[in-house]
Amino acid sequence: MSAAPWPILAPVRGRIGVAMALSGLSAVLALASLVLIASAVARLLVVTAAGPWLLIGGAAGCTLAAIGLRLAAFGQSHRAAFRLELLLRRRLAAHVATLPMGRVQQVGAAAIAKVMQDDVKALHVFVADATPLYARAVVMPAATAVVLAALDWRLAAAALAVAAAGIAVMAVAMRDGGALIRAYHAARERVSAAVIEFVQAMPVVRTFDSGHASFGRYQRALDAYLAMLVLWYRRSGLAARASLAILAPLPTLAALLAVGLWTGAGDDQGRWLAALLTGTGMAEAMMPAMALRDMVARAGLAAARIAEIMAEPAMAVPDPASQAVPQGLDLCFQNVGFRYAADEPPVIEDLSVTIPAGSVTALVGPSGAGKSTIAALLCRFHDVTAGRITIGGVDLRDLPPDRLAELVGFVFQDSFLFAGSIADNIRLGRPDAPMTAVIDAARAARAHEFIIGLPQGYDTRAGDRGVFLSGGERQRITIARALLLDRPILVLDEPTAFADAGNEAALMAGLAALMHDRTVIVVAHRLSTIRDADRILVLDHGRLVEAGSHEALLDRSGLYARLWRAHERARGWTIGGHRHGEAV
Numbered sequence: 001m002s003a004a005p006w007p008i009l010a011p012v013r014g015r016i017g018v019a020m021a022l023s024g025l026s027a028v029l030a031l032a033s034l035v036l037i038a039s040a041v042a043r044l045l046v047v048t049a050a051g052p053w054l055l056i057g058g059a060a061g062c063t064l065a066a067i068g069l070r071l072a073a074f075g076q077s078h079r080a081a082f083r084l085e086l087l088l089r090r091r092l093a094a095h096v097a098t099l100p101m102g103r104v105q106q107v108g109a110a111a112i113a114k115v116m117q118d119d120v121k122a123l124h125v126f127v128a129d130a131t132p133l134y135a136r137a138v139v140m141p142a143a144t145a146v147v148l149a150a151l152d153w154r155l156a157a158a159a160l161a162v163a164a165a166g167i168a169v170m171a172v173a174m175r176d177g178g179a180l181i182r183a184y185h186a187a188r189e190r191v192s193a194a195v196i197e198f199v200q201a202m203p204v205v206r207t208f209d210s211g212h213a214s215f216g217r218y219q220r221a222l223d224a225y226l227a228m229l230v231l232w233y234r235r236s237g238l239a240a241r242a243s244l245a246i247l248a249p250l251p252t253l254a255a256l257l258a259v260g261l262w263t264g265a266g267d268d269q270g271r272w273l274a275a276l277l278t279g280t281g282m283a284e285a286m287m288p289a290m291a292l293r294d295m296v297a298r299a300g301l302a303a304a305r306i307a308e309i310m311a312e313p314a315m316a317v318p319d320p321a322s323q324a325v326p327q328g329l330d331l332c333f334q335n336v337g338f339r340y341a342a343d344e345p346p347v348i349e350d351l352s353v354t355i356p357a358g359s360v361t362a363l364v365g366p367s368g369a370g371k372s373t374i375a376a377l378l379c380r381f382h383d384v385t386a387g388r389i390t391i392g393g394v395d396l397r398d399l400p401p402d403r404l405a406e407l408v409g410f411v412f413q414d415s416f417l418f419a420g421s422i423a424d425n426i427r428l429g430r431p432d433a434p435m436t437a438v439i440d441a442a443r444a445a446r447a448h449e450f451i452i453g454l455p456q457g458y459d460t461r462a463g464d465r466g467v468f469l470s471g472g473e474r475q476r477i478t479i480a481r482a483l484l485l486d487r488p489i490l491v492l493d494e495p496t497a498f499a500d501a502g503n504e505a506a507l508m509a510g511l512a513a514l515m516h517d518r519t520v521i522v523v524a525h526r527l528s529t530i531r532d533a534d535r536i537l538v539l540d541h542g543r544l545v546e547a548g549s550h551e552a553l554l555d556r557s558g559l560y561a562r563l564w565r566a567h568e569r570a571r572g573w574t575i576g577g578h579r580h581g582e583a584v
């Protein structure tokens, strides 16, 4: 992983350059002010000399200008930081929007959000605060060395020797610095992740282990973090403190005094005073170098993570010139194969089946058979790795994404609600839909009754910090959303997953309305919900093993018949081992 943040700062390089130049100039003026003060004091020591008002005025002017330039430098760097933050967030958002949905799920929405928030923020802080300091840490010692050399080479040599000793000891403190900083940040991130997991998993934690085992992970992360800090301290603690002591003003002052007295360089009071005033600042200006190195490393890590997301390949989009138009809406799987990663075994193998337009097709099979993967392939969350899927004879990959979205609607298990009103959530794909259409969709999805019971009805806020809705209620809102969109092909992955026995029937009635005149592919665990499907495709280990109507499949006495019998048995049994209807 590259640890250099500079390439990613290219869009604001100009502004950063100006900020650094202003900061460097400010350092030079601060130095000039010291030289002028030294000259003024030297003049005052000579009784006959007239009041050195010009020098004092010059020093005051230089100081004010130095302060002004420093403020201007930070102003520039902050403007650059805000611009960079805006640019990076926009670019990341635009790029993430082009990634295949399946890849977004694999990388993890939380991980992507962290890059877009925290890593971009880290670069903001770096540009805003570190770049002017960086310029100062380089310009100030260099300019001081020049001034000292002009005053007296022996005094310059003394100050440089102290600074060199400080840097040498600092280099010892920073050996393995890059690796240590990376390990330190990795340990810190593990602590953050463990805290988040601990808090998010609180309901499970409290139910199952009263916190002992789960706290262990957090504890281990903290222990590793502490061990990291101790190691870092052992490796570099003494050297770091020694370097800070050497780079403090006193050692330089002592060296300048000693050399001045010894060589006679101090005979010229003006020069000596100037050397004493300016020389102490040389070593001190180098002190932030250590903190800056850490900031550069942190910004480098953030930049590398941003670059990693930006390097994720976008979903292949068809050539805009190719105007492939589906002839009808038959869905056809032709020798479809799919694997989640090149080095993993296929989860779908040689699937060939045609789903006629207007039919209801159910996908069933044991857990892990590949049902949800097929649903995801139909929505192009992933692209097939062998064969092809066509709509009306056109490969999904040859349809522009917005055209595909116009044809295929979906309802998945994890129904996401945006922060906004319930009505806006239903309107998501059709923001201009009239309220009557929203209510009709909610009625058909069996959501209207509970919505009007909410504090502000359809205007009640849902999603983040909104009203608390049950899993089934959220799912019915997403079904209403799909209904309002009115897509000709509908993919439903476990649409009744959260429904209880009572509202499952109501939900199925709503779904029946949704299925009317549409091509529907429904993934189901509860076989009772799909027994009326036109055709049931039975999958096992990624292969199509049976296909037919409920009755035909029962007659075959194959996998479907076994699944059905298991389903019936499960429905008949209650916890405690009593059959429905038995006296308890």
Ligand SMILES: Nc1ncnc2c1ncn2[C@@H]1O[C@H](COP(=O)(O)OP(=O)(O)OP(=O)(O)O)[C@@H](O)[C@H]1O
Residues within 6 Å of the ligand: 106, 340, 347, 365, 366, 367, 368, 369, 370, 371, 372, 373, 374
């Ligand atoms: N994002 C993923 N990355 C890697 N492997 C995955 C991913 N999602 C699913 N799989 C694997 O693909 C196989 C098929 O999973 P899939 O979710 O499609 O099965 P399913 O039939 O829908 O199962 P279930 O009924 O339990 O939901 C499983 O072996 C699963 O572990």
